[in-house]
Amino acid sequence: MTSPADAPTMSRQSPVAFWAGFGIVLALLIVAPLVLPEFWRRFVTEILIWGLLAMSSDLLIGYTGMVSFGHSAFFGLGMYGAAAALLSVRPPSLWLALAYGLVAAAVVAVFVAYFSTRLRDIYFSITTLIFSQIFYVIIFTSTEVTGGENGLSFRRPALAVPGLFSIPFDSNTLHWFVLLVVTVSYLVLRRITQSPFGMVLQSIRENEPRTRAVGYAVERYKIVAVMLSGLFAGLAGVLYALQNRFAAPDYVFFVVSGEVVIFNVMGGIGTLVGPIVGAAFFLLLREGFSRFFTEFYLIPVGLIFTAMVIFMPQGLLGFLRRRLNA
Amino acid sequence: MPILLDQILIQTINGIVTGMILALVASGLTLIFGIMDVVNFAHGELFMLGAYVGVTTVVATGSFWLALLVATVVIALLGAVIQITTLRPLLGRDPLTTILATFGLSLVLQNYALWQFGPVARKIPEPISGHFPLFYLDYPWYRLVIAGLSAAIIGALWLFLKYGTYGIWIRATTQDRVMASAMGIPVPWVHTAVFAIGAGMAAASGVLFGPLVGVNHAMGLDWVLKAFIVVVVGGMGNLGGSIAAAIFVSLLEAYASLWVSPAQAVIVSFVVLILTLLFRPTGLFVPTPK
């Protein structure tokens, strides 16, 4: 299994091929809600949202080499932040929800960023895990504020640009809105990972001591990486809140973080789209297996995941890693 | 304030009891990490499955002690199988892969338990009933028995490591796996054996803990987190450190639950972990290397 990384860099893999592929996938996703039955419509939207979350995590795992088991904290806080905005301000405003959610996620990200500079490897991972649990416990037990176990439910805001128009979200428009946000996020993240900043991140992943020795302020890069990752994860949380109209502590539980890492590994880290594919793959497997195994779908899915870790560690799209990052 | 003092003393005992069980779980985890750099995420599930095997054996035979023995052996074997099939292929790869693989396994095992045993909690009856008056409470003897048994098991492990033939093999392999191999020690099998021992200890903890709480498929989750905290705070790979850390953390939580709800008391252990990682990352009870 020689990795494409061994081959000398063929500069600029045909960008035409990439953008053509991108365009096709995008077109399919745009058309999807028009042709798919309701259930699958929501399914595709969910894949996009989880995919965004997984993609945000890939920035850390695949590009900076920091494995976070705490992304459920960013996600959950984005969700609860949006909930706070939608419940406390009348009329419910989409943009306020976004703002609150992102700020909440950013606050958490600051903490995690701090730890990322002090801790390496396993210790960082375990700390992020503990961190998401801290938030889980706080949210779970602060029943008056967060609704505790039962979470919060709220109404969807309208897609409104004040002064211009206001249309309520229906299933289709929400899907397109999510698609827009995820696509833009992907393009932004792609730009970031291919920029000089992104190159330094990858160099940190490859060999941190050497990167430091060469003169880069590794800590600062890590902090920015964590902040970015946290923001996009929080964004996913806001989208989830919009889609489902509730926020629940279950999504902050560390198992969700674990599932995000599963999406990353299954799809292929370091590819940005890989995690989205990984999320799709996992959710499809879950859907498929639930038919036969009802709620025990995690038995076969867990086995498949474990087998993939052993036999296919580069993930489904790992072989495209070079191409996608050209 | 005599009542407060009583409460503190009672919580001290509770803390020690829980701490000893936690120590038993964490010892296995730290042993496994120390010898093969594996962060065994499925450890909590081994604890949980041990409790279930205990339940099944008690139902079938009526004997708690037999249940303890059977659970330990069965789960130790399961541990050996897991190590051979899932962890050996990952030897030499990024440590992250073992976390992921064992995480995947924990999902499988947890849901397997849910499937086999259902969502309703089971109970293991206390083997020794009876209470003794402790201040204003009737304190169950059983709790003291568990603490004693856990201590005994850990003590036996320590003796085995220090004086047993294979104990020397384990210690040598932990220190220098390459030279251990060059001395004829069959390192792959030592790894399997250690994983099995760790699994067995987790299972024993599960059975011992069973009568205190209900046995259900999710009981492993809390314990795996706590065990990780204890292992890190005690110094990864440091057996004595884990035991000290287990008792330390449990005591703090026990005291904290005098003021906050038990669900919130767990934050104490989280905070301890974070403080440890920030200021004494090699472990609270380990002298900081210069």
Add this chain to the structure above:
Amino acid sequence: MSGAASPASALVTVEGIHTYYGKSHILHGVSLEVGPGEVVGLLGRNGVGKSTTLKTVMGLVRPSQGEIRYEGRAITGLAPHRLARLGIGYVPEDRRIFRLLTVMENLRTGLDRAGLDEARKQALLEKVYQYFPVLADRRDQAGGTLSGGEQQMLAIARAMMLEPKIILLDEPTEGLMPRMVSQIRQIIDALHQEGVAILLVEQNVPLTLEACQRIYLMEKGAVRHQAPAAELRADSAVIHQYMGI
């Protein structure tokens, strides 16, 4: 490039070994031989691949090409613990004794093998304590508290516990005082008397010339020259050429 010992009776034969560390090609077709009971030296400058050769024989590093034979049978790719049990002892360059184990426990790692009864174990221990009285004195001390020279002795004694037919000795005199160096020399002789073969990697040329019967000279990852020690003692120009001194 076969050695003076005839291939049929060689104890250890290394043939055409290529070894890589990652992408670095360290060994470029190393071939050598050690006959039963022979003391063979391997000389060369730093970084030329001498230690890597020993590690490859001991199974600590897998060669990408080539074969290693022990007592006639192929052992390439076998795990080190199998080789140790077959009778190959290894004393690494940095000694690598188990620092947290006592001297006694260090020795016991090699002693607890199948087929050894208590009497034989005791006899082995006694023998080793005779060779190295200082280890007897320190038998309950942790390995990490021993001096450099004592650790070296422990490393050799530990290998002897395997009752090996050949010991791979990697730079045993490095960093030792002259008094200790001559002690090592005596131990090599004593082992030779017992019929134990030794493949000695060294930087100390005079010691190697005295202790060995045959010497291989390595350069740039391959064996370039070999000759009986007597010959090289008489005319050391060749050695100077390969050692760069």
